[in-house]
Amino acid sequence: MFKIIEARFLSKDVKLFKIAAPRIAKKRLAGQFVILRLDEQGERIPLTIADSDDKQGSITIIAQGIGKTTKKLNTLNTGESILDVVGPLGKPSHVENFGTAVCIGGGVGTAIAYPIAKALKQVGNHTITINGARSKDLVILEEEMKKFSDEAYITTDDGSYGHHGFVTDILKKLISEGRKINFVLAIGPIPMMRAVTEATRPHGIKTVVSLNPIMIDGTGMCGGCRVIVAGKSEFACVSGPEFDAHNIDFDNLINRNKTYLDLEKEATLKFEHECKLVNQKPV
Amino acid sequence: MAQFPPVKDRMKMSRMDMPEQDPNVRNTNFEEVALGYNVGLALNEAQRCLQCKTPTCIDMCPVNIKIDQFIERIVAEDYVGAYNKIREDNFLPAICGRVCPQDKQCESTCVLTKKFSSVAIGRLERFVADKVMSLNMIPAPVKAKPTGKKVAIVGSGPAGLACAADLVGMGHEVTVYEALHELGGVLVYGIPEFRLPKAIVRQEIQRLADAGVKFVKNAVIGKTITIDELQQEEGVQAIFIGVGAGLPKFMDIKGEELAGVYSANEFLTRVNLMKAYKFPEFDSPVLDPEGRNVVVVGGGNTAMDAVRTAKRLGAKTARIIYRRSEDEMPARTEEIHHAKQEGVIFQTLTNPLEYLGDKNQRVNGVKLQKMELGEPDKSGRRRPQEIKGSEYIEPIDIAIVAIGNGSNPLLLETNPDIKTNKWGNIEVNPETMETSKKGIFAGGDIVTGGATVILAMGAGRKAAKAMNEYLNR
Ligand SMILES: Cc1cc2nc3c(=O)[nH]c(=O)nc-3n(C[C@H](O)[C@H](O)[C@H](O)COP(=O)(O)OP(=O)(O)OC[C@H]3O[C@@H](n4cnc5c(N)ncnc54)[C@H](O)[C@@H]3O)c2cc1C
Ligand SMILES: Cc1cc2nc3c(=O)[nH]c(=O)nc-3n(C[C@H](O)[C@H](O)[C@H](O)COP(=O)(O)OP(=O)(O)OC[C@H]3O[C@@H](n4cnc5c(N)ncnc54)[C@H](O)[C@@H]3O)c2cc1C
Ligand code: SF4
Ligand code: FES
Numbered sequence: 191m192f193k194i195i196e197a198r199f200l201s202k203d204v205k206l207f208k209i210a211a212p213r214i215a216k217k218r219l220a221g222q223f224v225i226l227r228l229d230e231q232g233e234r235i236p237l238t239i240a241d242s243d244d245k246q247g248s249i250t251i252i253a254q255g256i257g258k259t260t261k262k263l264n265t266l267n268t269g270e271s272i273l274d275v276v277g278p279l280g281k282p283s284h285v286e287n288f289g290t291a292v293c294i295g296g297g298v299g300t301a302i303a304y305p306i307a308k309a310l311k312q313v314g315n316h317t318i319t320i321n322g323a324r325s326k327d328l329v330i331l332e333e334e335m336k337k338f339s340d341e342a343y344i345t346t347d348d349g350s351y352g353h354h355g356f357v358t359d360i361l362k363k364l365i366s367e368g369r370k371i372n373f374v375l376a377i378g379p380i381p382m383m384r385a386v387t388e389a390t391r392p393h394g395i396k397t398v399v400s401l402n403p404i405m406i407d408g409t410g411m412c413g414g415c416r417v418i419v420a421g422k423s424e425f426a427c428v429s430g431p432e433f434d435a436h437n438i439d440f441d442n443l444i445n446r447n448k449t450y451l452d453l454e455k456e457a458t459l460k461f462e463h464e465c466k467l468v469n470q471k472p473v
Numbered sequence: 474m475a476q477f478p479p480v481k482d483r484m485k486m487s488r489m490d491m492p493e494q495d496p497n498v499r500n501t502n503f504e505e506v507a508l509g510y511n512v513g514l515a516l517n518e519a520q521r522c523l524q525c526k527t528p529t530c531i532d533m534c535p536v537n538i539k540i541d542q543f544i545e546r547i548v549a550e551d552y553v554g555a556y557n558k559i560r561e562d563n564f565l566p567a568i569c570g571r572v573c574p575q576d577k578q579c580e581s582t583c584v585l586t587k588k589f590s591s592v593a594i595g596r597l598e599r600f601v602a603d604k605v606m607s608l609n610m611i612p613a614p615v616k617a618k619p620t621g622k623k624v625a626i627v628g629s630g631p632a633g634l635a636c637a638a639d640l641v642g643m644g645h646e647v648t649v650y651e652a653l654h655e656l657g658g659v660l661v662y663g664i665p666e667f668r669l670p671k672a673i674v675r676q677e678i679q680r681l682a683d684a685g686v687k688f689v690k691n692a693v694i695g696k697t698i699t700i701d702e703l704q705q706e707e708g709v710q711a712i713f714i715g716v717g718a719g720l721p722k723f724m725d726i727k728g729e730e731l732a733g734v735y736s737a738n739e740f741l742t743r744v745n746l747m748k749a750y751k752f753p754e755f756d757s758p759v760l761d762p763e764g765r766n767v768v769v770v771g772g773g774n775t776a777m778d779a780v781r782t783a784k785r786l787g788a789k790t791a792r793i794i795y796r797r798s799e800d801e802m803p804a805r806t807e808e809i810h811h812a813k814q815e816g817v818i819f820q821t822l823t824n825p826l827e828y829l830g831d832k833n834q835r836v837n838g839v840k841l842q843k844m845e846l847g848e849p850d851k852s853g854r855r856r857p858q859e860i861k862g863s864e865y866i867e868p869i870d871i872a873i874v875a876i877g878n879g880s881n882p883l884l885l886e887t888n889p890d891i892k893t894n895k896w897g898n899i900e901v902n903p904e905t906m907e908t909s910k911k912g913i914f915a916g917g918d919i920v921t922g923g924a925t926v927i928l929a930m931g932a933g934r935k936a937a938k939a940m941n942e943y944l945n946r
Binding site for chain 2: 213214217227231232233234258259273274275276277278279406407409410411412413414416418423428439441442445446448449450453454456457460
């Protein structure tokens with residue numbers, strides 16, 4: 191059992207958890223994730239380790255409630271426990287002083303981009319962050335991102351905060367202004383990562399994205415998380431989750447992630463219905 | 474007390490069938506297929522044994538169980554005695570009795586095999602274990618004087634469990650680290666309930682826990698803790714690596730990336746470990762084979778488990794695609810037989826060339842090619858060759874690739890000082906199972922490549938003996 195020592199919403203559907211996991215806290219590096227299982231009936235889902243505190247022996251995860259498991263997770267509060275947490279999994283981010291690095295987070299992707307932005311800043315990069323969301327109330331980690339940015343931008347799709355438009359607008363502007371950009375990291379919804387990839391491709395800017403295929407074990411045992419990179423099949427849980435963006439077959443990732451769409455919907459509806467029955471507002 | 478009939482009468486007795494669920498009932502449930510002998514059947518079968526002076530069955534048993542002696546005790550109705558006799562060499566009789574390839578091991582060299590049919594050694598082994606378990610008569614582990622020496626076991630498959638059992642019996646402080654949230658390795662995530670009830674595996678593990686073995690789940694060695702940290706920070710003096718061969722192989726043919734193409738590991742893990750067959754009571758989904766056409770590529774136990782699982786989940790057609798003929802199939806004969814009874818279709822001498830998909834990249838067909846057998850290859854099996862121009866396409870909804878597992882590099886990446894061969898398997902001294910790194914031992918599938926439960930168990934025990942000597946040096 192892994193105890194939740196802090197839990198709070200960052201926006202309507204996004205919740206932050208500090209979990210007591212001293213072994214993982216001690217080992218994790220930016221870019222790595224855990225796999226957790228809430229209870230005996232639960233599935234195993236991957237979530238990035240957004241932060242860790244070695245002294246306290248805790249890790250921080252940030253989850254967006256989009257389906258049964260993440261919604262159920264987001265009903266948990268301080269003092270409650272998660273049955274299984276395993277990690278740190280995946281390869282750590284490659285962090286070096288590239289010169290100027292742009293870190294782009296879209297939606298909950300900001301939670302995944304944040305620890306990497308922090309690490310890039312700490313090794314001396316001139317770090318530019320672009321934090322995108324659909325609207326103002328969905329912007330997360332604004333202060334945290336700012337703290338590790340030399341320049342920080344916010345974009346919202348509806349214009350309720352920051353730049354009105356997409357994260358790529360800012361990126362393209364920086365490029366067209368002739369800014370020397372040595373490295374781009376983009377994490378968020380697949381269409382956003384793909385748009386960033388296409389924006390940097392013509393300029394040959396090294397671009398890395400963090401992929402989110404469906405996983406089970408996270409140790410290379412099942413092959414369910416395979417993605418196509420440079421025409422080759424890679425198990426994202428062990429060779430990734432970060433890959434060179436210009437070599438990724440995004441269509442395949444999108445389609446593979448749709449494998450269980452109908453079943454996931456069924457499980458989510460059932461969960462929300464049960465929540466209503468016990469007179470709890472679904473989160 | 475029963476006795477052996479005269480030898481000439483014994484030879485006339487026919488091999489006892491084991492009661493099993495009706496094929497058309499069991500292919501819709503996940504309960505155990507084979508129900509086991511009762512006392513009467515077991516006695517009849519045991520009485521067939523000739524009690525040979527030099528029992529040839531033993532030669533082909535990888536751990537040389539004293540087969541004649543345990544069978545003799547069944548006839549004497551001394552089941553605990555029979556159990557103890559098996560346990561001298563085999564730590565997991567209830568499991569091995571169910572899953573060992575006896576037809577290729579002990580039963581293949583029983584003197585009765587040639588002229589009559591062999592003694593059903595595996596069924597007898599299972600009978601003894603089940604009987605003693607049901608009587609609650611399994612002897613409590615002997616507690617040795619604590620040595621105060623710390624050992625760690627990486628992986629809770631049969632190799633790790635056997636190693637842990639022996640080491641705890643020698644008085645060492647044993648901790649088993651397991652990456653998954655369940656203990657048992659392939660015994661729980663691979664082999665399905667209908668062939669090996671998980672309650673049996675849990676009982677064996679509970680017994681180890683009772684004997685003082687500590688289990689740490691959700692610990693990926695190499696990630697959560699490294700081998701070097703175990704040695705340097707946790708004061709562990711000897712380590713056994715039994716991480717299995719858990720890296721599913723694909724064929725690298727077109728279309729394997731399509732949704733609906735599974736590795737057998739993924740399909741079986743979803744169904745067995747994550748209980749997807751109970752969705753939505755359990756959260757993990759699996760593509761529902763109900764009313765669909767499922768093909769499984771391969772001819773081993775894994776392929777049989779996957780195809781029979783698909784059948785149980787209601788597949789309209791559940792087919793095995795295998796490039797050689799049935800004679801070359803590595804699966805246990807009994808599983809092939811059971812699969813056929815349950816309505817699995819065998820399409821041998823056929824090889825997939827490519828998977829085809831719809832506009833959403835969902836698999837909807839497979840291009841197959843007919844094969845024929847040529848000259849024997851290195852393995853002694855006749856080499857399959859393509860028949861040119863025999864390609865054809867069949868519509869399918871789910872494909873499961875069960876062509877074996879390679880060595881998982883996860884743990885070894887952090888320890889390049891542990892020497893491996895070109896397939897990534899750990900190299901060990903065959904006498905001691907010691908690796909190139911001091912104090913580190915290894916055994917089971919990570920050393921041999923995908924093999925068997927009994928070999929893994931045997932390797933774990935061999936290592937335990939050498940580790941004990943190492944610790945006492
Ligand atoms: C390496 C990695 C890191 C991630 N980090 C974060 C994070 O920090 N915060 C966050 O909110 N999300 C993160 N995700 C995504 C998160 O794992 C999924 O949102 C979650 O599994 C959805 O489960 P669900 O039951 O709530 O939704 P479901 O209704 O089951 O699924 C909704 C969608 O999520 C995806 N999904 C479903 N099951 C899985 C699974 N087992 N593994 C991966 N994706 C799945 C599918 O694309 C599906 O269409 C990460 C994913 C990966 C692979
Ligand atoms: C579907 C299937 C059916 C089979 N049927 C039969 C059969 O009928 N008869 C037979 O004799 N054999 C059968 N086999 C083969 C047999 O199961 C294996 O040979 C045997 O389980 C190997 O045992 P092991 O202890 O070496 O490894 P495993 O059983 O593979 O166990 C290894 C364990 O180590 C864990 N692990 C891996 N890496 C790490 C790490 N870094 N840190 C911590 N833990 C880790 C794994 O999660 C796993 O639990 C079958 C195999 C499969 C896949
Ligand atoms: S070879 Fe057959 S008959 Fe002889 S001891 Fe072994 S099981 Fe009995
Ligand atoms: S999640 Fe199973 S191999 Fe990556």
